[in-house]
Amino acid sequence: MNDRRRIRSIAVAGGGIVGLSAALAFARALARTQVSVIETPPDPAALADRLPTALPGVERFHSAIGIAEAELIGGGIASHHLGTMFDNWSAAGEPWVHAFGDYGKPAGAIPFDQIWVRAHKLGKALQYGCYSVGAALIRAGKFVHPSPDPEFIGSRFLYGLRFDPDRYRELLRAKAAAAQIAFRAGDIAEVERSDTGGISALRLAHGRSVEADLFVDCTGPSARLIGALDDSVEDWSAWLPFGWLTLSEEPSDDVPAPASRIRTSDDRWTAFLPLRGKTLMATLARETGDVMVTRSRRLRPWVKNVLALGDAATALDPLQGTNLDAAHSAILLALELLPSRDFHAVETEEYNRRAEQVTRRVRDFVALHYMRGPWREFAGQEPPDSLARTVDQYEHRGRMPFHEDESVTRESWTAALLGLGIVPRNVDPQAGAVPLDKTVTAMERLVGEIEAAVEHVPDYSQYLA
Amino acid sequence: MTGPPPKTRVVILGGGTAGWMTAAALVNQLGHACSVRLIESEEIGIVGVGEATLPHIRHFVEALGLDETDFMKATHATFKLGIEFHDFGKIGTRYLHPFGSFGAPLNDVPFHHYWLRLHAEGRGGELWQSSICNVMADRKRFAPPPPGSTLYNYAYQFDATLFGPYLRTYSLARGAVRTEGKVVDVEVNGEIGDVVALKLESGERVGGDLFVDCSGFRALLTGQTLKEEWEDWSRWLPCDRAVAMPCTSPPGGIEPYTRAHAMTAGWRWRIPLQHRVGNGYVYSSAHIGDQDAADALVAAVEGTLMAEPRVLKFRAGRRTNSWSKNVVSIGLASGFLEPLESTSIYLVQGAIAQLVELFPIGGIRDQDRDEFNRAVDVEYDRIRDFLILHYHATSRDDSDFWNHTRTMEVPDTLLSKMELWRRSARVAKYSQGLFFEPSWVAVYIGQNVIPHGWDQRADLSGSDQLEAAVARLRTRVSDAVDAMPDHSEFIRRHNATIEKPAG
Numbered sequence: 001m002n003d004r005r006r007i008r009s010i011a012v013a014g015g016g017i018v019g020l021s022a023a024l025a026f027a028r029a030l031a032r033t034q035v036s037v038i039e040t041p042p043d044p045a046a047l048a049d050r051l052p053t054a055l056p057g058v059e060r061f062h063s064a065i066g067i068a069e070a071e072l073i074g075g076g077i078a079s080h081h082l083g084t085m086f087d088n089w090s091a092a093g094e095p096w097v098h099a100f101g102d103y104g105k106p107a108g109a110i111p112f113d114q115i116w117v118r119a120h121k122l123g124k125a126l127q128y129g130c131y132s133v134g135a136a137l138i139r140a141g142k143f144v145h146p147s148p149d150p151e152f153i154g155s156r157f158l159y160g161l162r163f164d165p166d167r168y169r170e171l172l173r174a175k176a177a178a179a180q181i182a183f184r185a186g187d188i189a190e191v192e193r194s195d196t197g198g199i200s201a202l203r204l205a206h207g208r209s210v211e212a213d214l215f216v217d218c219t220g221p222s223a224r225l226i227g228a229l230d231d232s233v234e235d236w237s238a239w240l241p242f243g244w245l246t247l248s249e250e251p252s253d254d255v256p257a258p259a260s261r262i263r264t265s266d267d268r269w270t271a272f273l274p275l276r277g278k279t280l281m282a283t284l285a286r287e288t289g290d291v292m293v294t295r296s297r298r299l300r301p302w303v304k305n306v307l308a309l310g311d312a313a314t315a316l317d318p319l320q321g322t323n324l325d326a327a328h329s330a331i332l333l334a335l336e337l338l339p340s341r342d343f344h345a346v347e348t349e350e351y352n353r354r355a356e357q358v359t360r361r362v363r364d365f366v367a368l369h370y371m372r373g374p375w376r377e378f379a380g381q382e383p384p385d386s387l388a389r390t391v392d393q394y395e396h397r398g399r400m401p402f403h404e405d406e407s408v409t410r411e412s413w414t415a416a417l418l419g420l421g422i423v424p425r426n427v428d429p430q431a432g433a434v435p436l437d438k439t440v441t442a443m444e445r446l447v448g449e450i451e452a453a454v455e456h457v458p459d460y461s462q463y464l465a
Numbered sequence: 466m467t468g469p470p471p472k473t474r475v476v477i478l479g480g481g482t483a484g485w486m487t488a489a490a491l492v493n494q495l496g497h498a499c500s501v502r503l504i505e506s507e508e509i510g511i512v513g514v515g516e517a518t519l520p521h522i523r524h525f526v527e528a529l530g531l532d533e534t535d536f537m538k539a540t541h542a543t544f545k546l547g548i549e550f551h552d553f554g555k556i557g558t559r560y561l562h563p564f565g566s567f568g569a570p571l572n573d574v575p576f577h578h579y580w581l582r583l584h585a586e587g588r589g590g591e592l593w594q595s596s597i598c599n600v601m602a603d604r605k606r607f608a609p610p611p612p613g614s615t616l617y618n619y620a621y622q623f624d625a626t627l628f629g630p631y632l633r634t635y636s637l638a639r640g641a642v643r644t645e646g647k648v649v650d651v652e653v654n655g656e657i658g659d660v661v662a663l664k665l666e667s668g669e670r671v672g673g674d675l676f677v678d679c680s681g682f683r684a685l686l687t688g689q690t691l692k693e694e695w696e697d698w699s700r701w702l703p704c705d706r707a708v709a710m711p712c713t714s715p716p717g718g719i720e721p722y723t724r725a726h727a728m729t730a731g732w733r734w735r736i737p738l739q740h741r742v743g744n745g746y747v748y749s750s751a752h753i754g755d756q757d758a759a760d761a762l763v764a765a766v767e768g769t770l771m772a773e774p775r776v777l778k779f780r781a782g783r784r785t786n787s788w789s790k791n792v793v794s795i796g797l798a799s800g801f802l803e804p805l806e807s808t809s810i811y812l813v814q815g816a817i818a819q820l821v822e823l824f825p826i827g828g829i830r831d832q833d834r835d836e837f838n839r840a841v842d843v844e845y846d847r848i849r850d851f852l853i854l855h856y857h858a859t860s861r862d863d864s865d866f867w868n869h870t871r872t873m874e875v876p877d878t879l880l881s882k883m884e885l886w887r888r889s890a891r892v893a894k895y896s897q898g899l900f901f902e903p904s905w906v907a908v909y910i911g912q913n914v915i916p917h918g919w920d921q922r923a924d925l926s927g928s929d930q931l932e933a934a935v936a937r938l939r940t941r942v943s944d945a946v947d948a949m950p951d952h953s954e955f956i957r958r959h960n961a962t963i964e965k966p967a968g
Contacts, residue, residue, distance in 0.1 A: 002582065005918040029572075031925055109528075336573070337891065340918050346884045350893060392832050399822060401836060405896050426826045429498035 005340035007033055007213045011202065013188060013225055014218030015039030016049035017165065018310035018327045020172035022216050024065040025331045027179045030338075036182040038202065038210060043220025045293045048310040050247060051282055052165055053081060053260070053273070053321030054328070056100045056158035061328040064335075066175065069161070073464070076276040077167040080143045080460075081160040082134050082258045084271075084320065086419060089264055089373050096419030097259070098320070099134030101146075101157035103411060104446060107434045113414040114398045114431040115439055117424050124440050126447065128418045133157045133450045142457045143258040153449040160321075162260065164275045184210060188219075191228040198304030198343065199225060213341055217308040221294050221315045226308040232299040238380035239367040239387075240317040242269070244289025245282065252279045255461040260321065264374055271318065282318060286378060293317075297359055302348040307334055314359045317366050326362060329407065330355055357405035360386060365408045365416065372420045391422065398424035398431070473499040473825060476663065476673035478648065478686060480505025482625055483796025483813045484679035485632035486525070490817045492639040493529050495824055501641040504648065504663065504671060516625050516736045516743045517545065517723045517807035519899070520564050520618040525814050529635065537961035539631045540623035541739045544607050544721045544952060546598045548807065552727040553912055555860050560911025561722065562806070563598030565617030566903045568938055577906050578923040579931055581890055581916060588932050592910050594939045596903075600946045605718045607952040620807070622723060622736045622743075644671065651690045659791045660686060675825060676792045684798040687784060691792055694785040701853045701875060702781035703752070703866070704731045704803050708759045709745035709775050712768035714738075721952040725805060726765070729753065729864040733765060734804065739956065739963050742768055747803055752866040779803070783845045788837040791829055793820055800845055805855060808848050811899060815844050847898035850879040851905070858883070858912040883914070890916040 007030070012023045015037055027035040042049060054061075059069065072078035083099035090096060104112030112131065119125035129135040134157035137143060147154035177183070186204040194200035201211045202225070217225035237243060256274035263270050268285035283289065294315045301313035310327040333354060339347035364387040370379040371387065383391070386403060393399040394417050400410050475491060477484050484503055491501050526536055536542070547563040568576030576595065583589025593599040598617045601607060610617050637643060646665035654661050662672040678686040687693045699705060714737065724735040731748035746762040753761075759774040783800030787793065795816045802808055819840045823833045856870035857879075875883075882893045882905075892905040909916075949955075956962055 002585075002918055002921060002924055006921045006924070029922060335922075337889075338921065340889065340921075344888055346881055347889055347891075349881075350885055350891065354894065389832070389836070393836065396830070396832070397826055402840065402897060429495050429824055429826065430821065433494070433497050 005342075007338065007341055009034040009036075009212040010214045010216060011036050011038060011210050011212035012216040012218055013038045013040055013202065014220065014310075014312075015173070015183070016042050016046060016218065016220070016310075017052050017163075017169050017172060017324065018046070018048050019216070019218030020169065020176050021061075021065060021327065022218055022309055022331050023181050024172065024176050024179060025061070025335060026216075027176070027181050028065060029335050034182075036184060036210065036212070037176065038184045038186070038188065038204065040187055040219055040224065043222050043311070044291045045245070045315070046220030046311040047245075047293060047315070047318050048323040048327045049220065050165055051271075051273070051280070051318050051321070052163040052168055052324045054161040054163070055322065055325040056160050058160055058325070058328065061332065064332065067171070072161065072163075072168075072171075075167070075171070076164070077171055078161040078163045079256045079274065079276060080258050081162045081260070081321075082138050082143065082157070085138060085259055085261045087261060087263045089262055089269070089369065090419060091372065091374065091376075091421050093374070094421070096415075097129045097132070097135040097138055098412065098415045098419065099129070099132045099138055099157065099259075100159060101134045101411065102132065103128060103135075103415065104131040104443070105156075107439070110428075110431050110434060111410060111414075113418065114424075114428050115434060116443070117398055118427040118431050118436070119440055119443060120423070121427065122436070125443065128415070130447055131443065131450070132415075133453060134159075136450050136454045137457065138259040140454050140457070141257055141460060142454065143460045143463055144457045152453070153446070154453045159258075160325075162256075162273050162275060164278075165280075184208070188224055191225060193228075194305075196304065197229070199229070199306055213305060215306045217306055217312045218310050220311045223298070223308060223312040226298065226301070226303060226306045226312060229306055230298070230300055230303045234297045234299055236295040236297065236316075236363055236367075239363070239370065239384060240295040241370060241375065241378040241380075242284040242286055242317065243292050243295065244285045244287060245291045245293050246285070246289045248281050249278050250281070251277060253277075255459075255464060258460055262319065269319075284317065284319075297356075297363070299356075300352050301330070301355055302334075302351045304348070305343045309334075313355070316359075316363060319366050319369055322362050322366065326359060329358060354405060357403070358407045360384070361403055361406050361408055364390065365413065368416060369420065372422055391417075395422055395424060397426045397428045399428065470827065473675055474673040475499045475501050475675050475677060476671055477501065477503040477677040477679055478663065479679035479681060479796075479798075480629060480633065480643070481679060481681060481796065482629050482810065484677075485629045485636060486810075486813055487677050487679060487795055487817050487820070488636040488641045489529055489632040490525075490821060492636050492641050494821050496640055498824065499675075501636070502644060502671065502673070503636070503641060504644045504646060504665070506645065506647045508647065516738065517548070517622050517734070517804065518620040519807055519811045520620045521811050521814055522620055523618075531635070534959055534961045536631070537621065537623070537956070537959070538963055540621070540627045541963050542621040542623035542961070543719050543738055543956065545620040545622045545723060546602045546607070546617070546721050548723045548725055549602065550725050550727070550855070550911060552861075553725075553732075553855055553859060555913065556863065558911070558913070560907060561593060561596075561599045561602055562904060562907040562911070563596050563602070563617065564619055565596055565598035567592055567906060568595040568935075572922060574920045574922045575902065577910070578890055578919040580935070581919045582923045583928065583932055583935065584915075586928055588928065589935055590939065595935065595942065597942050597945060600942050601949065602720070602722045604946055605720060605952050606946050606949040607721045607955045608949040622738055624738055644669070648685060651686060653690065657790075658691070660690065674791065675829070677820075678792055678794040678798045679796050681797040682779060682801070684794065686792045687787075687789060687794040687798050691789050693789050693794075696782050696785055698781040698783075698849060701849070701873065702803060702856075703749040703869065704747045705778065705780050706750050706755070706758070707745050707747045707777045707779070708755065708762055709743070709777065710762060710766070710773070711741045711743055711771045712766050713771060714740070714742055715767045718951055718953045719956070723807065727861070728761060728765075730758070730866040732805065733762060735766075741771055742766075747805070749866055752864070752869075783842075786834070786838050787816065787841045788834045793837070795820070799841065802845065802848055802852060805852050806848070806900075808899065812844060812848075816841055843897055844899065846878070847895065847900070850876060850882065851900045851908070853879055854883070854908055855912070858909065858914050860913070886914065887916050888918060890919040
């Protein structure tokens with residue numbers, strides 16, 4: 001009975017990291033479905049493929065595609081990623097760190113940042129980053145896995161991964177080949193439309209045709225497949241004003257720092273992504289560079305039998321390393337909501353609805369850095385409503401308004417808000433109820449615990465050895 | 466250096482469940498930032514039929530620092546594992562909407578997809594056998610879930626007329642002030658439109674900075690004074706009256722669940738407390754007269770009548786702005802959704818949580834009012850769709866009432882949710898809102914809305930293997946429930962039994 005509904009074959013266009021990841025995830029979850037990959041020429045503006053960084057939680061995706069962290073680290077394919085150091089990205093030019101995971105400890109239901117604000121206003125708090133064990137590890141250039149003991153301060157941080165793009169792609173390709181995924185070389189010459197408005201086949205440059213029930217567009221911002229069906233795109237460039245990208249790399253130590261670094265200068269900023277034996281550098285500028293990257297979102301990433309993933313669906317400024325993470329979430333969501341073979345709009349629209357909620361808030365998070373950072377003169381006059389609400393509520397009283405399917409954590413929001421100098425004007429009355437002496441003592445004790453814990457962590461070189 | 470800012474003067478109008486819940490939460494969480502004064506009149510009765518709650522009430526009780534045993538004793542409470550619906554999809558059928566899930570997901574795919582697949586092959590048994598809540602309810606057993614477990618949850622069935630006074634004692638002990646009296650006039654600032662003071666029959670004038678309208682359907686401040694718009698939902702939820710009547714408890718153990726029996730022009734509740742059973746018939750006055758409804762209720766209930774039937778009038782809908790000017794409306798003044806899914810107290814609780822989160826700091830801002838109203842709207846809108854589903858997903862054609870609800874046009878939001886379910890067995894997912902996947906699955910399956918398809922990943926394992934796994938799960942559930950005490954016995958062991966059953 002369900003056989004009439006089943007998707008029997010999937011053709012993925014795009015042989016980059018996103019395309020291979022999608023192919024592997026589909027092939028492993030849908031054992032009776034044929035999956036193939038068309039290795040179209042890479043799009044130089046596909047940031048999820050070219051600057052692959054994974055946020056905390058990546059192990060869920062990796063376990064879905066059968067990759068263990070040990071093989072990535074051992075093979076020099078990835079290194080641990082505790083967060084990002086912003087050297088001079090704030091209105092006052094002060095350095096700050098976005099470390100993954102907790103800052104401080106909440107007092108019952110009251111978040112730590114509200115407690116910190118109260119102590120800060122009375123001159124009784126250190127810099128916000130001093131209360132994060134992740135930030136302390138970044139400063140010390142160390143890494144260790146979080147402790148499984150929830151009582152120990154060493155458990156209160158998270159980490160993601162930074163990948164060497166070429167090596168990671170090679171590993172994914174080898175895994176895909178082992179999973180019986182077929183590869184077709186060559187560019188797409190023509191997209192053949194079906195009677196129902198979807199795609200019936202892709203004709204490749206050498207004349208061969210690829211048919212499938214579902215086509216997955218991982219061709220980057222050029223969106224070669226879905227672009228042929230639908231052109232509704234929401235432009236985000238007013239809120240993300242930098243578009244010119246230049247990538248380069250230079251050799252470095254074999255032991256990378258456990259965090260990325262962002263430095264601003266004149267009309268550009270550069271991200272330094274330390275890998276094993278080299279550092280990847282990405283510069284984004286307002287007016288000049290090698291490649292123009294779009295900042296936009298497709299309103300309907302799933303249309304008929306075509307699903308767009310990665311930069312073909314959403315092209316975002318790479319400042320917070322969210323590009324590949326967005327692709328991972330989208331792949332898992334597509335599996336969760338995989339429609340039946342007739343791709344009825346009620347099913348694909350549910351995917352589009354949920355995908356939209358997640359991506360809008362990631363956009364808000366990145367746009368915040370322009371709205372209130374050193375580049376505020378370039379950012380659009382009116383921020384998106386949801387971002388305006390977030391900044392207003394936080395600035396007024398340290399409240400974080402609710403948004404459906406929010407993927408950016410409160411900890412990340414507050415690290416960036418406070419890092420950018422957006423300190424609440426008022427202490428929330430609930431935080432005001434916590435006895436101040438106790439708070440201050442607990443905060444001092446916490447700093448001591450963090451220092452002691454970090455001191456016992458070996459250098460990253462020893463950890464990797 | 467200035468001293469601490471002056472306390473915000475909060476005046477709560479109305480001493481029903483909503484009023485005293487608000488007072489209790491404010492003195493507990495914001496006692497240092499506000500003064501709380503509640504005006505109530507013994508001459509004005511309270512609606513107070515809200516006897517059935519949802520598991521969220523546990524957080525409320527816990528946050529106030531109340532002892533569960535003491536609270537249960539004071540309100541004559543029993544435990545509640547869900548609501549059992551009779552005759553909704555079709556006469557002669559019944560199902561439980563449990564406070565828990567069905568089975569457990571396998572390879573990221575929710576259990577009900579596997580069940581649907583087996584069901585299509587005529588195997589797999591009944592869905593409810595895979596839910597621990599259902600089996601507990603069926604055998605009248607109860608034990609609380611182990612700490613940290615998400616397998617199931619529970620709520621309370623209590624006497625709402627005792628809950629308010631219980632919270633009154635709590636609030637007064639923590640600084641709330643109670644003023645007895647009727648409001649005869651509302652003083653409004655002519656320029657900005659804020660409420661400045663309430664004038665009482667005694668001549669007393671009660672001034673405040675923030676007014677909370679808990680005056681029930683009268684909505685004295687938000688409706689009569691500020692004339693806030695009301696969005697009417699009676700075209701989808703036609704029930705507009707209820708007749709309520711307590712009875713003595715029948716012999717035998719107490720059911721750890723509430724019952725909802727569909728009737729010709731609505732439905733009837735049955736809520737077992739320690740000392741009595743609450744009954745009521747919620748009906749549409751366009752489809753049945755008051756006397757006929759009362760007669761139908763009397764004919765249907767078990768036990769001896771303990772009071773004469775009492776009629777209540779209401780209408781489904783909500784205020785467009787629950788917070789307007791300096792008046793926050795909470796409870797029936799803000800909106801009403803009939804008690805089919807026991808949501809009234811939950812909605813009060815949700816509004817209180819938002820008020821605490823957005824409590825004014827040095828004056829009320831438009832942005833904060835907007836945030837409050839945005840949060841309240843989301844709750845109402847999502848519950849509304851879920852309630853409509855109970856009336857709409859039916860094959861009943863035995864009365865005008867059911868013919869109306871079966872064939873009426875439902876909101877587009879519900880229409881697409883139902884279509885998604887029919888095609889794919891998926892429940893539209895929201896991270897906010899009250900009812901999640903297991904609740905929707907219970908009602909859909911319970912009212913015989915069987916999807917045509919399911920997640921294709923559920924087809925990957927063999928039928929025999931799957932059937933064996935489901936059978937093992939059922940045995941585990943059954944064995945776990947066998948080890949639990951009887952519900953009445955558990956209340957006794959918990960020392961929550963009331964000493965002397967009251968009249």
